[in-house]
Amino acid sequence: MSITSANQLELLQTAEAVAREKMIDPSLVIEAMEESLARAAKSRYGAEMDIRVDIDRKTGRATFTRVRTVVEDEELENYQAEFTVEQAKQYMSDPKVGDTFVEEVPPVEMGRIAAQSAKQVILQKVREAERDKQFEEYKDKVGTIINVLVKREEYGNVIVDLNPGEGVLRRNEKIGRESYRNGDRIRCYIKDVRREQRGPQIFLSRTAPEFMAELFKMEVPEIYDGIIEIKAVARDPGSRAKIAVISYDNSIDPVGACVGMRGSRVQAVVNELQGEKIDIIPWNEDQPTFLVNALQPAEVSKVVLDEEAGKIEVVVPEEQLSLAIGRRGQNVRLASQLTNLDIDIMTEEEESARRQAEFEQRTKLFMDTLDLDEFFAQLLVSEGFTNLEEVAYVEVSELLVIDGVDESTATELQMRARDYLEAQAAKALESARALGAEDSLIEFDGLSPQMVEALAKDGVKTLEDFATCADWELAGGWTTVDGERVKDDGVLEPFDLSLQEAQDMIMTARVLLGWVDPADLEPDAEELGDEEAASEEAEA
Template sequence: MALEYLQIAEMVAREKDIEKEQVIEVMEQAIQMAARKKLAAELGLQPLDLIVQGHIDRVSGDVHIKRLVQVVKMVMEPTSPEEARAAVREGREPEMRPASDKRGYPLKSNPSQILLAEAQINNPNIQIGEYIMEDLPLKYFDGRVAAQAAKQVIFQKVKDVERARELENYKDSVGTIISGIVKRTDFNGTLVDLGRAEAWLPKDETIQRETFKQGDRIRAYIYKVNPQARGPQIFISRTHPQYLVELFKEQVPEIQNGTIEVMGAARDPGFRAKIAVKSYDRNLDPVGACVGIRGVRVQAVTTELQGERVDIIEWSPNAAEFLVRAMQPAQVSKVVLDEDDNRIEVVVPQDNLSLAIGRRGQNVRLASILTGWDIDVMTDSEESERRNNEYNVLSTNLMQNLDVDEVLARLLIAEGFRSIDDLLKVTPEEIAGIEGLDTDIATELQNRAQAALTAAAERLEKLGVTEELKALNGMTADLIIALGEKGIKTLDDLGDLATDELQEMLPAGLLNDKQAQKLIMAARQHWFAEESDDEDEDLDAAPAEAAPAAPAQA
């Protein structure tokens, strides 16, 4: 009987292609579990109350079962039976408390622990942390219940070992393409047989128009290998942008050898994609290499992706130039970069607007993902109208504050002086450098600008606008006055507004929608900071649970 355990371990290891030592360790755990369960039933205890050790001799196959009692400084116990069971399920140590009897006196021992003073009665040399071991007869592993429990544990543990081996084999395969056979498909996704493992293709990682049936061969991209208690550990995708990149690597040798590098990819799976490439060889056209002779390379990728149209774009370190290429096939007239907001305004001819936006906003959305910039598309006429409105507002403000004519106001705007604040940030000599102006005019302009600011400050003081609102990033004197006259005097007043409400309050052209939205969000920032501080205070104020103290012995 003794050698039979080793023979069973060897047979299972050979059948499951795992190490024999792992199978023996699993069998020891099964013996330990079965013996602990039977001993607990005999003593009228819970299995979790006992520490039992099972061991199989690696040479003779003999089984040894021992009961262990740990020597401790203080006898402890789980805070509740529920906590003990939850800790076992979750694979963690349970929360403990000092063990006491019904009268509240500290226990000297329990089924798994004993105080040092009590243990040293029989063994004066024993120390804290060591164990008192008691050999148990093999009857605690015999019997139908024990055998059945051992069988279940062995089956589950061997399955866990197999899954761990699969995980080890595939964890380095994340980011690669695999091929398998469809095993089962349902509403949630598709189970794919990889041979020695199974992979799961979720429904939302499937190209919209494609369907699979049992037995179909499928190719996909491994995007995650995740150990979990149940179900497949390998997750695959046919919609991931990197799947497109890996397909091009297969078709384009220049990508494999590093002559061409893929700088980014964006997809609307099954419909359209954009990929940016860069060549390290000045004599090699990266776009032509990816397209191939008569388009054979890109066509192979398109076929694999169910007809997904792929735009191949040459990457550029210049953000504006790269964006113009990413917006193809639309012709771009002008781009304006706002690096602070990571936003680009793209101006296109009227007849190119639909091409620039694309079907369902596809072209501009993919270009935005590929370049990493937020993109606003407008026509030449819309951009011209917006610029004229903006110039009109700026020139009107300068004309009113400086008491100058429209020609001089527009000249100052053209030179970068968009407000009276800008005039006071430079020296008179810099203003006098503008053609047609001299030092006297420059000095007079600054004097008028200072006077206008002083008058504005007096108006603000009467309006009662708070300093926090005045200091908000993006605020100007004209804007503060306009808000104050409409009753917006605090950050909360501004934060309560919607974008369209704020625009209706202000003179036309003073702010665009993006600027208004940004201003409102800045005014709301202190709300989130206050909520975070309140949560921290609640956590600090929560009293810690203290373990119940045992009453003093009379």
């Protein structure tokens, strides 16, 4: 039919009806109609023509126009949609390149094929508008909980109705023993929203630690109000979880508030998570104290923290070992996730045996290198000396506190230690040169001969080689692989080189080589001002 023969208001009424049904902007539907009518017109007048349609938003009248653009002579390609300056002079006064000439053309008759094509365009545009609306609606809801209706299950993944649209609860995001039927209403955490070719994909989860945190926020008003903060969550979904909380009001107990009267608040969360047992733990800035809390209900005798390695040793009584480790290592694994530390648990007997082995090893070191008898070497170890450097370069007064050591004995001890260290350094230097280490590396400030030897053995023989190293390659570090922390050994790690020291040395080498401008390393005035302000704030 002809567009002119139709009720002009019918277009607007149709657009409003579709927009209302799909809950999208009516202007988007009208734009789709304009595009579909323009496509139909092109099939009538010619595909090369630039035909445009404009539907009046008040009257519904559709105006068909042909647009031609003025181009340079040599750029003229499409004779139906473009013309030169000379050709344009027939229609326009003083035409310039880039100008357009618009003329109205008669409306087209909408045949069956054209009408079908127009319908497809409109449907496609409406679908795109729906997808955009759904993406915009849910992208800001990431990190929140929603109630959804189960529609069906596909290959273990649960498809839920979001009205409009669908969400996916993947197999690995379901709590293990949960099963759902069509029509079940469940709570899910919106984990991710992605814009994909087939439309927005909304990924849900019931196993995410954040899901538990959001459930507590819903059940505990103090968390919602910010009086209590959830600092960390670790879960073994469907089995057990640990949650660390802190209160910013001294009058409110964070653990008690989360548990609720007769356990009502925590029980509501437990019921939602299918009986998952929850340990609520008070958070503490002091990591060893926090870890002791995290290992509850086990009792801890001693904690030794290695901050640089992110590792902690925990000593427990023999009868508490199985409780601290937990069933299949669950308790210690959750405590490790909660504190973000590697935890090594040992009994008091094992720790005692290790300390005895270290004592014997250090005693033998002093006996072999300083030519001491066993009793005297044990005295040095008992006073806290662990290596030759400490003996060689410590203040004499610290040696004089040892029973039976006078000034001459202390001086003799230091001379023997220094002689041995110098001999070892000379030997290491000779070995490094034999391996091909160059003077630029040997003379670099901060590297001992033993360090240079270790670097040369690893293929680092010049200052240029050293400057290309990464800090972790020198000092070692930790990498998380599949959720497990894996140790990366550093070439200079045996020499107790920290990551910060490694970074400083590498940057110094790059400056010496001219790779880095020293001025680039200096903090600007604004940064210094921020640091000073932060310092003053902390002091206040």
